Amino acid sequence: MTPILSKTDAGALVNAARIRRGLTWAALAEHLDAPLVWTTAALLGQHPLTAVQAKAVCELLELEDAVEESLRLQPSRGTDPALMSDPTVYRFVEAVTVYGPALKELIHEEFGDGIMSAINFNIDIKRRPDPDGDRVVVTFDGKFLDYKW
Amino acid sequence: MTPILSKTDAGALVNAARIRRGLTWAALAEHLDAPLVWTTAALLGQHPLTAVQAKAVCELLELEDAVEESLRLQPSRGTDPALMSDPTVYRFVEAVTVYGPALKELIHEEFGDGIMSAINFNIDIKRRPDPDGDRVVVTFDGKFLDYKW
Amino acid sequence: MTPILSKTDAGALVNAARIRRGLTWAALAEHLDAPLVWTTAALLGQHPLTAVQAKAVCELLELEDAVEESLRLQPSRGTDPALMSDPTVYRFVEAVTVYGPALKELIHEEFGDGIMSAINFNIDIKRRPDPDGDRVVVTFDGKFLDYKW
Amino acid sequence: MTPILSKTDAGALVNAARIRRGLTWAALAEHLDAPLVWTTAALLGQHPLTAVQAKAVCELLELEDAVEESLRLQPSRGTDPALMSDPTVYRFVEAVTVYGPALKELIHEEFGDGIMSAINFNIDIKRRPDPDGDRVVVTFDGKFLDYKW
Amino acid sequence: MTPILSKTDAGALVNAARIRRGLTWAALAEHLDAPLVWTTAALLGQHPLTAVQAKAVCELLELEDAVEESLRLQPSRGTDPALMSDPTVYRFVEAVTVYGPALKELIHEEFGDGIMSAINFNIDIKRRPDPDGDRVVVTFDGKFLDYKW
Amino acid sequence: MTPILSKTDAGALVNAARIRRGLTWAALAEHLDAPLVWTTAALLGQHPLTAVQAKAVCELLELEDAVEESLRLQPSRGTDPALMSDPTVYRFVEAVTVYGPALKELIHEEFGDGIMSAINFNIDIKRRPDPDGDRVVVTFDGKFLDYKW
Amino acid sequence: MTPILSKTDAGALVNAARIRRGLTWAALAEHLDAPLVWTTAALLGQHPLTAVQAKAVCELLELEDAVEESLRLQPSRGTDPALMSDPTVYRFVEAVTVYGPALKELIHEEFGDGIMSAINFNIDIKRRPDPDGDRVVVTFDGKFLDYKW
Amino acid sequence: MTPILSKTDAGALVNAARIRRGLTWAALAEHLDAPLVWTTAALLGQHPLTAVQAKAVCELLELEDAVEESLRLQPSRGTDPALMSDPTVYRFVEAVTVYGPALKELIHEEFGDGIMSAINFNIDIKRRPDPDGDRVVVTFDGKFLDYKW
Amino acid sequence: MTPILSKTDAGALVNAARIRRGLTWAALAEHLDAPLVWTTAALLGQHPLTAVQAKAVCELLELEDAVEESLRLQPSRGTDPALMSDPTVYRFVEAVTVYGPALKELIHEEFGDGIMSAINFNIDIKRRPDPDGDRVVVTFDGKFLDYKW
Amino acid sequence: MTPILSKTDAGALVNAARIRRGLTWAALAEHLDAPLVWTTAALLGQHPLTAVQAKAVCELLELEDAVEESLRLQPSRGTDPALMSDPTVYRFVEAVTVYGPALKELIHEEFGDGIMSAINFNIDIKRRPDPDGDRVVVTFDGKFLDYKW
Incomplete structure (x- = not known):
């Protein structure tokens, strides 16, 4: 049994994959058909994604299931x-x-x-x-x- | 010799006169022919007014010269x-x-x-x-x- | 020209008059026909009173017009x-x-x-x-x- | 010799298992026959569980003994x-x-x-x-x- | 209409009168027939006095009615x-x-x-x-x- | 070469062993023939133990030498x-x-x-x-x- | 007997007189034959002036002796x-x-x-x-x- | 999938390699043909390097690709x-x-x-x-x- | 009835009188036959003076009785x-x-x-x-x- | 490539070795022929050691090269x-x-x-x-x- 990956860690993995593939946040927003700021904030851990959205992001970026599970998690909002x-x-x-x-x-x-x-x-x-x-x-x-x- | 009235105190006097006369911030902005948020912020002490603007406000609101002098002062910006x-x-x-x-x-x-x-x-x-x-x-x-x- | 009495000062005057007359907050709420917590919070400076309410309170407690003016003021909410x-x-x-x-x-x-x-x-x-x-x-x-x- | 799993870590494991099994906090409260807010707070680390309660939770969620031991621990209450x-x-x-x-x-x-x-x-x-x-x-x-x- | 003297100010006046009369806190506690720490804390503003107690203190120390009124006030407890x-x-x-x-x-x-x-x-x-x-x-x-x- | 186990970590290991063996702090104090609060505070890291005391605790609780070494260490006192x-x-x-x-x-x-x-x-x-x-x-x-x- | 005017208050009086006379800080620095930043900081209360400098400033700005005394005072440096x-x-x-x-x-x-x-x-x-x-x-x-x- | 090395960690690796090779910050700045303070700040994590700059630094210091990737990252500026x-x-x-x-x-x-x-x-x-x-x-x-x- | 002058205010009056008379702290210490740092700290409000000491200071500096009373007061030690x-x-x-x-x-x-x-x-x-x-x-x-x- | 051991960690290793060998800080200072407080502060991470000093300490305490490298590092001074x-x-x-x-x-x-x-x-x-x-x-x-x- 392992805890769910934190949304901060998941966001760091999304961002790493995004940069390595040369994808913009705008491209991710388009891929999700979601507003630009919402998408960026959500992937950085400020909003939960739906199961469909989380799956779409992780397939595009080839991220493991643990990231998908984390992205769907309800966040504690706020910034360091x-x-x-x-x-x-x-x-x-x-x-x-x-x-x-x-x-x-x-x-x-x-x-x-x-x-x-x-x-x-x-x-x-x-x-x-x-x-x-x-x-x-x-x-x-x-x-x-x-x-x- | 007296110090210049603080911009916080001047702002409180402007606001008191504004309320007692039943004037809106929008009316003051129109009177100064200046943007609405700028006017409100400036009268609350976040921007200096020109001599002409300070005079126009104080005449409209029948405020004393000390307020006019203060409104022209360069502010230290920020909020408690x-x-x-x-x-x-x-x-x-x-x-x-x-x-x-x-x-x-x-x-x-x-x-x-x-x-x-x-x-x-x-x-x-x-x-x-x-x-x-x-x-x-x-x-x-x-x-x-x-x-x- | 004087600034408007602060809501903290007005609340202290209301409370002093209330205590000296032996009135409860509940009595003031009943007098205003308003909810109990709302009335108490409002008189302590957390909500604006309507002109009618402010007048009713100040007449009951024989408070001067400056208090009435202050009670109607829009507050900055929060507690020291x-x-x-x-x-x-x-x-x-x-x-x-x-x-x-x-x-x-x-x-x-x-x-x-x-x-x-x-x-x-x-x-x-x-x-x-x-x-x-x-x-x-x-x-x-x-x-x-x-x-x- | 190992220290006891922290209640924060135990709570994260309980929550992960709860989510992965699709169980609500209400279901856990019912399983423990305990009040809803108490149960949620306790499993998040704010109250100690009895030995019976800790065992019941860990069996339901198939969590290891270290979690059970931690849930019974007296907490330091409070929130980050x-x-x-x-x-x-x-x-x-x-x-x-x-x-x-x-x-x-x-x-x-x-x-x-x-x-x-x-x-x-x-x-x-x-x-x-x-x-x-x-x-x-x-x-x-x-x-x-x-x-x- | 004046606000009630703050308990901090009342405490400072009690203490000044106590010192000038050469009275100890123990003497005041004995005068009130109350515990020593309670009496000291109460007169410094941490507990309300009853009407009888407040009167007894102010008569002994020849303090004005405003102090008596303040000593009876419910405090906000705590220390700077x-x-x-x-x-x-x-x-x-x-x-x-x-x-x-x-x-x-x-x-x-x-x-x-x-x-x-x-x-x-x-x-x-x-x-x-x-x-x-x-x-x-x-x-x-x-x-x-x-x-x- | 390894650093000395921190007194916080040593205290957590002492506490874990104490709980798992069903021993009270009072039993540990008696074992050390030392005052109750002193013993508890010392084992939690607020006082150094003598070599004899540290050995006695670690033998009773079957803790490794690293704990013994840490318990003898001079602490930095205080609480998170x-x-x-x-x-x-x-x-x-x-x-x-x-x-x-x-x-x-x-x-x-x-x-x-x-x-x-x-x-x-x-x-x-x-x-x-x-x-x-x-x-x-x-x-x-x-x-x-x-x-x- | 009165305390010495605080350097903050003295600085506010210097600044008020400076503005009312339409003088720049550069003009004051030239009048004192002192560096520009030093002069400005000193008059705002961050450095003591010599007796000669304090006199020169107060004569130019027609400020009272209390300001002169304060300007010569050793400051506590720093900013709100x-x-x-x-x-x-x-x-x-x-x-x-x-x-x-x-x-x-x-x-x-x-x-x-x-x-x-x-x-x-x-x-x-x-x-x-x-x-x-x-x-x-x-x-x-x-x-x-x-x-x- | 791994997250990108933090700029703090990358900076620590650059600095370690710089010291072990006996190179000055000035030498690194010259190698990059960039201003001295800019280079030092950038390598410590306060500015992003271009791909060419990051490559040049890592080749000179024989640092792995993960450092190069991190140095190109957009920073969150500021200091602990x-x-x-x-x-x-x-x-x-x-x-x-x-x-x-x-x-x-x-x-x-x-x-x-x-x-x-x-x-x-x-x-x-x-x-x-x-x-x-x-x-x-x-x-x-x-x-x-x-x-x- | 008035409260006792605060030790901060008394210290400011002592210091003003000291400066206006051109006296050093060393001269005051010698006048009191007390250690130099002790004298300075005490007059600034960090130690109580005896009745004799307080009288000696106030006579030398021609300060009023209220200062003398304050200097004898037990302080709350510490610095802003x-x-x-x-x-x-x-x-x-x-x-x-x-x-x-x-x-x-x-x-x-x-x-x-x-x-x-x-x-x-x-x-x-x-x-x-x-x-x-x-x-x-x-x-x-x-x-x-x-x-x- | 590894970062340089932090001076805090190096200090902890020096201290552990010092205690295990039963050496005093005074003995280390004598070994380095350096002032006592300087030596203690430096080994705890507040001053850089020269190459000769770092080597002398590490040989005496049989500490690895990574400690020696760290002790020579320029510190960020200050205390948690x-x-x-x-x-x-x-x-x-x-x-x-x-x-x-x-x-x-x-x-x-x-x-x-x-x-x-x-x-x-x-x-x-x-x-x-x-x-x-x-x-x-x-x-x-x-x-x-x-x-x-």
Whole structure:
């Protein structure tokens, strides 16, 4: 009897296989017919895959059954705090630190007392060409939930 | 000789006057002819206002000169960590925690080694009507910067 | 021009007036015709009151207009971490620490991948007589939200 | 001579065997004729099992003796802080943060100076059907203990 | 309308009056006919006094009514972490750090799975003469509570 | 050449052997003719054993020489902070938090400016029968040390 | 008798007077005939000024004697951690985080085992024109100190 | 299928091979025809190497393919906080703590509201001979980025 | 009724008066006929003064009675953590970090299992002339205390 | 290809061999003809040994080449924070906490604005016989460095 491979370890194996085969995350998302950010996050361990999805990934990447089993596992979501200070991730943290209180004011002004759900939620990333340098455009899209007793 | 009113205190006075006059942040943004999130963040102390902007706000809200002087001050940006656990702000923190590593992978895949700037950057918030409940749509839009020696 | 009284200060004034008049939180909840925990939390600064509610409280307790204005204010929710180690509060923290992972497993087993909302949510407290010592019964009741893209 | 398998490792083996056999936590609780949350928490390492219970679990799941020995071990209770920020667990943390001071006020009002025990304590979770979306209902039920010299 | 004097401030006033009058904590405890550690802790803000006790203290020390009102208040218990590193307090912290796991083992061995209550609990301090130097003897005395569902 | 077995690992092996042989800590203390809390703490790694004591323990429990060598090692004292939040240990932490400042006042009142030593120190635990439930009685007994230049 | 004005407060008064008079830090440095970064840091409270320097600053800015007295005070150096996350300051923190271990390797390779002094040390900042955008050039210049017994 | 060797492990292998062959970081930088600090940081895991660079390093140092694969990997940048208190690294932290606010003032004075980029950025280290002891001269050179919406 | 002036505030007043009168700490120590480090630490709030000492200081510095009362107060010892990163203080922290484990080994080797007391303890500071630059010589002198049951 | 043995692991092997051979740190220091504290700290991983020293230690203790290679390695200095709370080490931390600000005042008074170097620095430990109990005498001896631009 062995424990199930951790989702962190499974994600590392998926990523290794992906890189060695020269596949992009976009290719994996297309293969799964799933959104790009969802697919990447899920394979890195933040969402469970369905049995069909896990099988499709592992067949494509020729990964063993233990990876497939792990990918289907319910995750404990979150990120090692050490990774949050990587500059590419940290800029998002900084933006939330600088603009968080303003976003809160504007959500209350527009919708009333409540929040943007982070569960009934999706996120997308696009490149927008710009003559002064292309831009990273990330959209957070969550259902408004009002405080309700 | 007195020190300059802190931007936190100035922001509290702006907000008090805004509420007492029944004005929205959107109205203030329109008055300044400036973006909505920028205006809100700036008045809460995260950006300096120009002399013209500071004067326009203080005249509209009948605030004293000390507020005007403070609004023009260069800020130390950031948020009291205690406010980051307010649920409306925290959902953004959680989204960055859950999706940050995936966004990092996809920025590198699409643009190469680098970051989304949080300086050459703007942010927008919209309501998107949805039959299952309207949605909060927040767009982060920053110039890609590549690691360059 | 003065800033709006902080909700912490307003809550301290409400509580002082409540104690000096010998009124219970239950009496205030009844006066507002609102749930007991909601009323207590709101008056301590965790929920905004409507104009009618704020007026009703301040008239009953003979509090000045500044308190009424503050009670209507949108709060930044949360608790000073120092108060979380008070033994009466800490037992709830301990229970979540000991049983949190089990609750997570059971939510996923019964409902699928998702959370109990803390927004579309109410909480109740009751005394249950027991020959071995009466019991504190606290019920958390939140809508299930599934991860949905 | 080998040390006793850690309860974390034993819990991971129980969970792996449970998932591979397609068994629910509810089925394990029924098999042990024990409360649902207690069973789940105990198998995850938060309570010791009796010799009979440990044997029953390991026979059902065909786990080796080392697991049985570990399940009977007295635990060090608590949760890796990293798991407390998983969104499904965090909503309980948030609820305690928002409502903790109110619960404290109401315990003192109803019972006097004291606490809800987290030891002479049980916890239950139910699904409550609701046309607006089913609800997660979690009940904390602990004996009141008054400060007594 | 004024808020109630904080228990920290009330404790500082009690202590100032006590020192200026040359009274010991033991004298105050005798005056209240209450245990020594309880009295000291209560006057420093860790326990509420009854109306009779608060009146007795304030009459003895000629303190104003605001102190009396504060002493009767339900406390938020705990200590500023900065005070925990004072050497006289820290030695208790160190003892718990060094011997805590052993005490846990021995409580479980003698009583079973449970805890020493810190609520149904008293504490006493004595001087024990010793030719090699007198000794501080502190006794923690709490009811055993077993984990019980 | 191998490093000396860590005292944590040695303690885990002692404990495993103790449990498998059905021996209590009290039996081990009696075997060593040493105080109960000292013995338990020492075997868990908080005190060095003499060569004679280490040999006696390892012969009784049939442990290998590497354990004996480790038990004699000078320890780095202290406890993994994660274990301090185990409820059975935490109640001692809580008691020190609630009563620490009072103990400090009373040590100064009775002895003058100084501390209770945590080095020239012993600690004892007893069960005291009580019709309302037996009690855990823990005595800290340390030499008074005055600040002396 | 009054305490000496804190250097933080003195710095805030200097800065307020500087801004109100439209003076740059460079102008103050020239007035003192002192290096630019040194002057700015000193006036913000990180270095003591000589009596002559403090007098010169306060005469120029028409500040009261209390400021002059404070500027001459020996500082406790360092920065409120909250200010270290301001984006303009944080980029220096990030650079040290990313390149610190490499700088350490190269100091050891070039100089041997030791450090760059932060005491026998100066720092300069320049603008370097660049067609792709002007550059901030900051030079740390410290004496090498080798570990020497 | 194996995961990719971590960049930390790869860096340790590069460093071991470098030391055993008696090669300096400067020699490696020359071999790669790349800047000195960049090369050292990259080989320690802070920058990805191109395929050509990774091959050149591994051939020179006779390292296996797994190291080459790892060196090409996109890093998560940052340093174990434990290493930031090494005295040689800490002096940089201290300098930023003492001079950070002054640098911020001077960047704003010279360039306006913005930052020194840590991405479009390079860093250099030189020895400057000095009769009073040679000096470590480290230059941070980053593009100015202004806050721009 | 007023609380006793805090020892921090009293220390700030002593220091202000000392500086304004041009007196050194050494002069104060001589005036009290007490050791230099003890005197400085005591006046900064780390030791209580006797009535005679407090009177002598306040007469010399013409300080009001409230300061005298405060100086006699039993302190809560310790330092604001923010001050521990001041470079002059931090070098002591660093030395303890680098050499602490070695000192522990050598205390055990020379004295057996125990500690250097920080209570029966004194500390002295001297200047030692040296042609390569004078040296700061600080001596910690504490009684050895062995672990004794 | 293998990485170099970590200095922590090398130190553990040196210590194991030292204990098994019944050698004191003083004997090792004498063998190396080096200062006692330096030798102990260096072998525990805080200083690099020369090739000659490393060889001499490893021959004496019959340790393998990998240890010798590691002992010559440049260290990352510092101590696992967990070890700083060991009582024998903590007393030094406590002394710095209680006396740090006084030492800072006296260094400035005697030498001017600057620090005691922790690099051009040595430390010694002695036993001083005393009829009231022998004393641990630790001397910190560092070059004074003044702030110099």
